[in-house]
Amino acid sequence: MNTTRRRDAARSRQALLAAAADLFAERGYAGTAIRSVGDRAGVDPALIARYFGGKEGLYQAVLAADPLIEQSAPSADGPPAAPHAPVPATSGDDGAVDDGAAVAGAVAGPPDEPAASPLATVHGMVDRAFDKWTSTGVSAAAQNVFRREVDDAARQATRERLDTVLEPLRGAADGPDPQLAAELAVAVLFGVGVARDAGTLTRLSAVSVDELRAPLTAALVAALGLTDCQ
Amino acid sequence: MNTTRRRDAARSRQALLAAAADLFAERGYAGTAIRSVGDRAGVDPALIARYFGGKEGLYQAVLAADPLIEQSAPSADGPPAAPHAPVPATSGDDGAVDDGAAVAGAVAGPPDEPAASPLATVHGMVDRAFDKWTSTGVSAAAQNVFRREVDDAARQATRERLDTVLEPLRGAADGPDPQLAAELAVAVLFGVGVARDAGTLTRLSAVSVDELRAPLTAALVAALGLTDCQ
DNA sequence: GCTTGATGTCATCATAAGAAGACATCGAAC
DNA sequence: GTTCGATGTCTTCTTATGATGACATCAAGC
Numbered sequence: 010m011n012t013t014r015r016r017d018a019a020r021s022r023q024a025l026l027a028a029a030a031d032l033f034a035e036r037g038y039a040g041t042a043i044r045s046v047g048d049r050a051g052v053d054p055a056l057i058a059r060y061f062g063g064k065e066g067l068y069q070a071v072l073a074a075d076p077l078i079e080q081s082a083p084s085a086d087g088p089p090a091a092p093h094a095p096v097p098a099t100s101g102d103d104g105a106v107d108d109g110a111a112v113a114g115a116v117a118g119p120p121d122e123p124a125a126s127p128l129a130t131v132h133g134m135v136d137r138a139f140d141k142w143t144s145t146g147v148s149a150a151a152q153n154v155f156r157r158e159v160d161d162a163a164r165q166a167t168r169e170r171l172d173t174v175l176e177p178l179r180g181a182a183d184g185p186d187p188q189l190a191a192e193l194a195v196a197v198l199f200g201v202g203v204a205r206d207a208g209t210l211t212r213l214s215a216v217s218v219d220e221l222r223a224p225l226t227a228a229l230v231a232a233l234g235l236t237d238c239q
Numbered sequence: 240m241n242t243t244r245r246r247d248a249a250r251s252r253q254a255l256l257a258a259a260a261d262l263f264a265e266r267g268y269a270g271t272a273i274r275s276v277g278d279r280a281g282v283d284p285a286l287i288a289r290y291f292g293g294k295e296g297l298y299q300a301v302l303a304a305d306p307l308i309e310q311s312a313p314s315a316d317g318p319p320a321a322p323h324a325p326v327p328a329t330s331g332d333d334g335a336v337d338d339g340a341a342v343a344g345a346v347a348g349p350p351d352e353p354a355a356s357p358l359a360t361v362h363g364m365v366d367r368a369f370d371k372w373t374s375t376g377v378s379a380a381a382q383n384v385f386r387r388e389v390d391d392a393a394r395q396a397t398r399e400r401l402d403t404v405l406e407p408l409r410g411a412a413d414g415p416d417p418q419l420a421a422e423l424a425v426a427v428l429f430g431v432g433v434a435r436d437a438g439t440l441t442r443l444s445a446v447s448v449d450e451l452r453a454p455l456t457a458a459l460v461a462a463l464g465l466t467d468c469q
Numbered sequence: 470g471c472t473t474g475a476t477g478t479c480a481t482c483a484t485a486a487g488a489a490g491a492c493a494t495c496g497a498a499c
Numbered sequence: 500g501t502t503c504g505a506t507g508t509c510t511t512c513t514t515a516t517g518a519t520g521a522c523a524t525c526a527a528g529c
């Protein structure tokens with residue numbers, strides 16, 4: 010089990026997976042050639058057929074390996090007690106739903122999170138999304154939310170990944186249709202992230218995620234029907 | 240100028256343009272073959288080279304011809320006086336910014352719209368976006384907001400189209416960075432539209448635009464910093 | 470009716486890409 | 500040290516695709 014073996018199937022597989030994740034996110038599925046993946050991975054592209062069955066199988070593997078947002082690990086900047094600024098839309102006089110101590114639990118790390126407050130859930134979701142964007146970038150799976158051309162298998166794989174994000178949002182949503190509210194929030198959250206990553210909206214792509222936190226959180230809160238002013 | 244001439248360059252050009260708009264929106268740029276465009280248009284694909292210079296030129300023409308949202312024409316359903324339901328987030332007691340009669344002017348039809356109220360601008364924008372989605376569908380240009388793989392020329396063409404949408408939003412935005420707020424609103428608006436069109440979020444794709452109006456408008460209002468409760 | 474440019478049709482080329490298989494080489498087990 | 504499966508490298512095949520040019524056909528102007 011030498012770590013620098015000249016031949017190591019797992020190592021090659023991982024290299025291909027990482028290179029494919031980059032390239033699929035950068036150039037899209039149709040625009041990515043498996044030869045390019047092999048080049049970037051420093052691995053012969055023929056191994057893609059061996060380990061993943063082909064280009065489509067590689068894509069599936071990339072989607073299955075992507076968590077969409079950062080796992081429950083706390084944000085890298087500062088103590089996790091106050092990783093986010095107050096939301097303008099809810100910092101006012103009434104402050105409908107109380108935030109506070111529920112933030113830590115809202116990151117949904119343990120499998121049995123104790124029903125965090127809706128606002129804390131939103132804050133945790135934004136934090137985890139920002140962590141993901143700034144560390145490994147916006148993934149191909151996130152882009153799939155906005156692509157018509159993905160085939161059924163890839164769409165299904167994307168849906169399964171999205172469930173992780175949709176589930177807490179459903180719980181946080183207020184209104185007669187929590188599923189719709191949660192999906193709307195996903196469209197807003199990933200829409201901003203993917204658009205920022207794409208670069209067509211220049212100002213959006215230029216600002217730091219910190220400058221995005223307040224307005225994006227406000228939009229999510231509104232999309233979920235959590236606005237306290239109604 | 241017979242309308243059914245067997246040979247008509249303008250007619251062929253238009254057929255190619257329409258077919259290309261459909262296919263680029265459906266399959267993406269890389270996934271669209273010019274032969275498919277020719278087939279759908281009922282025109283020989285070699286004419287693409289003649290009229291547009293090639294696939295890239297055809298794509299540019301499609302982007303340039305797309306308005307992203309419906310032109311200022313009033314909505315088809317009912318009188319334009321009340322095309323939209325009240326927004327939950329702002330239907331409350333205080334109602335920060337007054338709506339009312341400014342709605343008609345907010346659709347920004349005449350070149351010198353009389354500085355409509357921010358809320359009316361948002362309402363008009365949502366109406367026009369919905370009209371576009373339900374009539375001709377979500378365009379390839381709108382999708383480009385969320386695609387990294389588009390080349391510089393296409394990105395620039397998309398930006399020029401976006402300016403039409405960004406300009407009134409900048410005027411409606413409240414806060415220190417109107418450009419960022421406007422781009423954020425664009426990401427939210429088109430993010431929801433493109434995601435709904437893509438079909439990965441099943442509930443979002445299933446509901447009618449009318450069911451989307453209230454929460455989407457609320458999210459846009461929040462993204463623009465127009466929430467009255469702060 | 471003829472001419473001529475515009476328009477349309479067809480064949481072909483060069484390239485890129487995914488897939489598949491033949492062959493080479495490594496290394497663990499014995 | 501030998502064997503043999505695992506791993507890696509290389510070549511080749513087939514297909515799809517964008518581009519190009521030759522040729523055919525139409526229609527307007529004289």
